Amino acid sequence: MFKRPERLKHIPGxxxxxxxxxxxAMADPSILRLENLDTDLRPWPGALEAxxxxxxxxxxxxxxxxxxxxxxxxxxxxxxxxxxxxxxxWRRACAISAGGLSGILNVLLATLDPGDEVVLTDPIYAGLxxxxxxxxxxxxxxxxxxxxxxxxxxxxxFRAAVTAxxxxxxxxxxxxxxxxxxxxxxxxxxxxxxxxxxxxxxIYDAAMERILFDGREVIHPASLPGMAQRTLTIGAASKExxxxxxRVGWVVGPEEFMADVGLVGMANxxxxxxxxxxxxxxxxxxxxxxxxxxxxEWQRRRDLLLAxxxxxxxxxxxxxxxxxxxxxxxxLTGEQASARLLAGARIAATPMAGWGSAGxxxxxxxxxxxxxxxRLRGIGARxxxxxxxxx
Numbered sequence: 001m002f003k004r005p006e007r008l009k010h011i012p013g014x015x016x017x018x019x020x021x022x023x024x025a026m027a028d029p030s031i032l033r034l035e036n037l038d039t040d041l042r043p044w045p046g047a048l049e050a051x052x053x054x055x056x057x058x059x060x061x062x063x064x065x066x067x068x069x070x071x072x073x074x075x076x077x078x079x080x081x082x083x084x085x086x087x088x089x090w091r092r093a094c095a096i097s098a099g100g101l102s103g104i105l106n107v108l109l110a111t112l113d114p115g116d117e118v119v120l121t122d123p124i125y126a127g128l129x130x131x132x133x134x135x136x137x138x139x140x141x142x143x144x145x146x147x148x149x150x151x152x153x154x155x156x157x158f159r160a161a162v163t164a165x166x167x168x169x170x171x172x173x174x175x176x177x178x179x180x181x182x183x184x185x186x187x188x189x190x191x192x193x194x195x196x197x198x199x200x201x202x203i204y205d206a207a208m209e210r211i212l213f214d215g216r217e218v219i220h221p222a223s224l225p226g227m228a229q230r231t232l233t234i235g236a237a238s239k240e241x242x243x244x245x246x247r248v249g250w251v252v253g254p255e256e257f258m259a260d261v262g263l264v265g266m267a268n269x270x271x272x273x274x275x276x277x278x279x280x281x282x283x284x285x286x287x288x289x290x291x292x293x294x295x296x297e298w299q300r301r302r303d304l305l306l307a308x309x310x311x312x313x314x315x316x317x318x319x320x321x322x323x324x325x326x327x328x329x330x331x332l333t334g335e336q337a338s339a340r341l342l343a344g345a346r347i348a349a350t351p352m353a354g355w356g357s358a359g360x361x362x363x364x365x366x367x368x369x370x371x372x373x374x375r376l377r378g379i380g381a382r383x384x385x386x387x388x389x390x391x
Contacts, residue, residue, distance in 0.1 A: 007133065007134060007136070010133055011130045011133050011134065012126065012130075012353075012354040013126075013354075014125075014126040014127055014130075014350075014354070014355075015126070015350045015351055015352075015353070015354065016035055016036050016037070016350050019035045019036075019338065019342070019348055019349075019350050019351075020035055020036050020348070022342065022348070023035060023342065023348040026342075026346075028346060030346050031342075031346045031347070031348055032346065032347045032348065032371055032375060032376070032379060032382075033348050033367075033370055033371060034347060034348055034349045034365075034366045034367045034368065034370070034371060035348040035349055035350045035365075035367065036350075036367065036370070037177075037239075037321055037322070037367055037369065038244065038367075038369065038370040039239075039242050039244075039294075039298075039321070039369040039370050040369075040370050040371070040372065041242050041294050041297060041298075041369070042242065043241060043242045043243050043279070043283060044241070044282075044283050044286050044290045046282050046283070046286055047241065047243060047279040047280065047282045047283035047286070048279065049282075050278045050279040050281070050282035051246070051275065051276065051278065051279030053278065054274070054275040054276075054277070054278040054279065055275055057275075057278070059274075060274040060275045060277070060278060061274055061275070062274055063270065063271045064271075066262070066265070066266050066270070066271055067094075067095045067096060067262050067265070068094075068095060068096025068250070068271075068272055068277060069096070069274075069277045069278070069281070070090075071277075071278065071281045072096055072248070072250070072277045072278070072280055072281040072284075073090045073091075073094045073095070073096060073250075074090045074094075074281075075280075075281045075284040075285050076090070076094050076096065076235065076250035076252060076284060077089070077090035077093060077094040077252055078090070078284075079235070079284050080094075080206075080220075080222075080233050080235065080250075080252040083206070083209065083218055083220045083233075084220040084221075084222040084223045084228070084231075084233070085220070085222075085223045086222045086223065086228045088252050088253075089255075092255045092258060093252055093253060093254070093255055093258055094250060094251070094252045094258070095250070095251050095258060095261050095262045095265055096248065096249070096250050096251075096272050096277065097234075097248075097249040097250065097251055097265055097269075097272065098247050098248070098249070098269040098271075098272050098273065099236060099238065099247040099248065099249045100205070100207045100234055100235060100236025100237075100238060100249035101127055101128075101131065101236075101249070102247075102249060102265075102268065102269060103234040103235075103236070103249040103250065103251045104128065104131055104171075104203070104205060104234050105131045105134065105135065105268070106251065106261050106264045106265045106268055107203055107232050107234060107251060107253075107257075107261055108131060108132060108134075108135035108137060108169075108203070109135050109264045109268070110257065110260040110261045110263070110264045111168075111169065111201055111203075111232070111257060111260070112135055112136070112137045112168055112169060113136070113168075114135075114136030114137070115136065115137070115138065115166065116136075116137045116138070116166060116167075116168035116169070117137065117138045117139075117140045117164060117166040117167045117168060118132050118137050118138070118139055118140065118167070118168065118169045118170070118171050118203075119140050119141075119142055119158070119161045119162050119167055119169070119170045119171070119200075120132070120139055120140070120141060120142070120170075120171050120172075121141070121142055121143075121144050121153065121172070121173075121176055121179075121181065121356075122141035122142060122143050122144060122356035122357050122359075122360070123144060123178060123179055123324070123352060123355045123356040123357075123360045123363065124141070124173070124176065124177075124178075124355060124356050125173070125176075125177045125178060125355065126354050126355045128171060128173070128205070129354075129355075129356070132171065137168075137169075138166065140161045140164055140166075140167060141161065141356055141357055142154065142157045142158040142160075142161040142162075143157040143357075144176070144179055144181050146179075146315040146324075146326065147315070148316075149316065150180075150181065150315060150316045150317065150318050151176075151179045151180070151181035151315060151317075151318075152181070152184075152187070153181070153183060153187045153190075153191075155187065155190050158190065158191065158194065159190070159194060162194045162195070162198055162200065163194075163198065167198065167200060168200065168201065169200055169201040169202070169203055170191065170194075170195055170200055170201070170202050170203065171203040171205065172191065172202065172203070172204055172205070172221065173204075173205035173206075173207070173208070174188075174208075174209065174219075174319075175208045175209070175211060175212065175317065175318065175319030175320035176320070177207075177208065177320055177321070177322060178322045178323075178324055178352060178355060178363075178365045179315065179317060179320075179322075179323075179324055180302075180316075180317020180318055180319055180320040180321075180322060180323055181317070181318065182212060182216055182318035182319045183219065185219060188219050188221060188224060189224065191221070192221060192224040192225065192226065192227050195226075195227065195230060196225070196226035196227070196230075199230075200230065201230055201231075201232065202221050202222075202227060202230050202231040202232065203232050203234070204220075204221050204222070204231055204232065204233045204234065205234055206220075206233050206234060206235045206236075207234075207235065207236040207238065207239045207240070208239045208240065208319060208320045208321070209240075210240050210288070210291050210292075210295065211239065211240060211291075211294075211295045211298060211319050211320055211321065212295060212318070212319040213295070213298075213299045213302060213317070213318055213319055214299075214318065216318060216319065220233070228254070229254050230254070231253060231254075232251060232252075232253035232254070232257055232261070233251070233252045233253060234249060234250070234251050235249060235250045235252070236248070236249040236250075237249065237276075237280045237283065239321065240291045240294070241280065241283045241284070241291070242294065243276075243279065243280060243283065246273060246276035246279060246280055247272075247273050247276060248272055248273060248276050248277060248280045295319075298321065298368065298369055300373060301368040301369070301371070301372070301373055301376060302316075302317060302323065302368055304368075304373050304376050304377065305323065305366060305368050305376055305379065306323070307380075308376065308377070308378070308379045308380030308383075309325065309366075309379070309380055309383060310380070312325060312330075312380075312383065312384070313325055313326035313327070313328075313329050313330070314326075314366075321367055321368065321369035322365050322366060322367045322368065322369070323365070323366050323368070324352065324363040324364065324365055324366075325337070325349075325363065325364045325365075325366060326362055326363060327362055327363065327364050328362040330387055332387075333351070333353070333361050333362060334351030334352050334353060334360075334361055334362060334363050334364040334365075335351040335353060335361070337349075337351070337364045337387075338350065338351045338364055340386055340387070341364075341382075341383065341386055344386040345382040345383060345385065345386040346382070347379065347382060347383065349364050349365060349366050349367075350364070350365045350367075351363070351364055351365075352364065352365055
């Protein structure tokens with residue numbers, strides 16, 4: 001009998017695959033697909049055209065360059081420089097990855113030793129927790145506090161987490177997933193101060209940083225005092241640029257880290273998707289109005305969903321693609337609520353067990369990025385009807 005590897009002992013599934021398969025099997029177009037982080041908003045047309053052209057380009061059908069095509073590395077470094085105010089040399093400070101989460105894993109493997117601890121917020125995307133564990137590191141959680149106005153970082157809990165002796169890095173995402181928490185200037189300042197004081201690495205997941213609501217503006221951690229030399233930014237084409245199937249991401253950071261990040265990347269997936277990189281480069285070079293327009297549409301959907309589910313325990317997100325419903329006041333776990341909504345109300349939504357501490361099992365995630373307002377209208381009656389009908 002083969003023994004299961006120890007590294008998988010604490011790595012659960014993320015639930016999305018199971019629920020998505022169940023919804024697919026029902027073959028019912030009336031099901032609201034709120035379980036998976038997809039979007040129906042198309043990529044920028046110029047990115048699509050650049051991708052079509054790349055299919056006929058011989059240079060796009062190559063392993064080389066291993067760190068990614070020059071044009072994309074230039075575009076990614078320039079993008080992070082604009083967001084952070086830090087000047088990055090694309091030749092020495094940028095590597096392209098096969099998706100954002102591949103970039104996250106590459107950075108973890110390039111910067112941490114087995115047993116090192118990484119501070120993350122709680123709740124947090126299970127895929128980030130799982131990659132910390134795959135790298136042999138240990139997650140240490142700092143609580144996000146839910147409230148009527150949204151989520152806030154418990155700064156006392158964060159400071160307690162980062163002062164643990166084994167902590168080597170902080171992995172931060174803003175807007176965070178699945179909560180939609182956007183760190184305030186005060187919270188970022190406290191996070192940065194702790195990183196500088198403790199000499200910690202900041203691993204910044206920037207996949208959604210421009211998907212902000214209600215007039216909020218990007219605060220990039222590398223822009224804060226003492227942070228440029230310790231911040232590694234990992235971006236992705238999947239969310240802001242709506243290019244999920246392209247599987248392209250980027251890592252931009254201090255030169256002292258980047259050689260090892262590139263080395264791990266070559267040992268991990270070897271290279272990126274050649275025919276995908278020109279389209280992503282074109283999208284990064286495009287005016288930011290494309291991302292702003294998409295964010296405005298997602299905000300409209302968020303607002304509608306909050307209105308429809310008013311009084312049911314949804315915590316407002318300040319950015320991103322999803323929000324959480326607290327099922328505990330209904331006397332249910334997220335798992336129970338998910339099963340009932342799929343079977344009775346034809347709503348697919350993912351339970352949050354495993355997405356942080358044990359307490360996250362009380363939450364259910366609704367993704368509003370993949371359903372237009374026309375289909376979301378009436379969801380409140382469907383949810384209330386299901387919960388009222390069964391008590």
